[in-house]
Amino acid sequence: MGIDGTRTDRLGLLLEQFDQARESAQVRLTGLSDEEYLWEPVPGCWSIRRRGEATTPRAFGPGEWVLDQGAPDIPASEYAEVARQAAGGMTVEKIADDWSVSVERVEQVLAHTGEPEPDATPITTIAWRLAHLHFHFAGGWEWAFGERRQEPKQLVDFTPAAAVELERFWALIDRWRDSVGAVTEEQLDTVGFSQYPYSNDADYPFVNVLAGANLEFIHHMSEIALLRDLWRARFTTAG
Template identity: 25%
Template sequence: MANSSTPAWGELLIGQLAFYWDAHLHPRLDGLTDEEYFWEPVPGCLTVRPDADGNYRADPGPRTGPQPVTTIAWRMMHIAVGCFVTRSSTFFGAGSVGDDADMFDPRHVPADLPHTAAEGVAFLEDSYRAWHGHVSTLGDAALQLPLGPKGAYFSDEPMAALIVHVNRETMHHGGEIGLLRDLFAATGAVRRTDRLAASAS
């Protein structure tokens, strides 16, 4: 007999990310060292580094053309800030950023990012827990509502589409973090400046 019950789509969407976090990404961050966190396996990596005032910021990537290799620090902050913090602030914020701010407004980005691997892991976990807590409260009607002006050029897309996008981004970049950790260990790297291979002369 066919199952005629209607799937709880919201629970499936939110549960997908929760399972990935609990079973895959979070365990892969255990024991992360500062040298791994900031490891630049090739020259010219995008990373998280201090600015002139000592505040740590993520390097901006080029808008077009080949994308540089990125560090674990950059990937973790891309997930934490680009996926979780900015979306939580935009759609569930407590008014600390003006109502005129869409989800790409730089005012959502913290002025100073974590300086160490341990701080980075804690920040990523906190940002994930906040996002998960927010979206877990949404019913079917809220999931179907358009993002509106806060969604910028995705204003006509429903909240469910944003959740799917965040899930995809987290799993994509989380897999890269795992690979970078594997490469760090497999190549015998011990310092953040150790390279995968010597540059061609």
């Protein structure tokens, strides 16, 4: 389907959105230096660190460098998703397992009324955000198009070298794009086509998973673009 050569079908729209975001992101990441890549604009940032120097309880990675990760929790931005899970028939125990938190924490979230307080989430470096996306798309590809057996946290060898990370990252993104481009209408509607273990992908049609992956890519790349702007202006003072 299309108008004047432009696709208007579900997959076509998702691909066009992803392609435009990817093109913009690649331009914005041109010239990224190692210093900027690892820059920590405030104390307490999450980043990638040498094994043994990580400051978070669940930092992970297969090699010398690991990605900071804190204790499991349900962020305020996901309270509505937890409510939807419960309304859809998921037990409190299943929801707790899905989020890797206690039953008590799920009950606390479900009992919450009013607007949730903003999350006190840490600032993350460009290195962290790229590594997070790399890990997310590597695991997403493995558990949708690959053998669906490799542990996602062992798929990406994190690196302090910006050029190395970008080369590996864009190769992965191109593989993801090629695989998504070949998805059929039947696969788009298949619940559980993605079995990615660190998500609820298996509970949704694959078209929803793809929409979520686009959102993940776009919002983290927007954050990276802002960090690049702040890096460029870091020594500028108001006159």
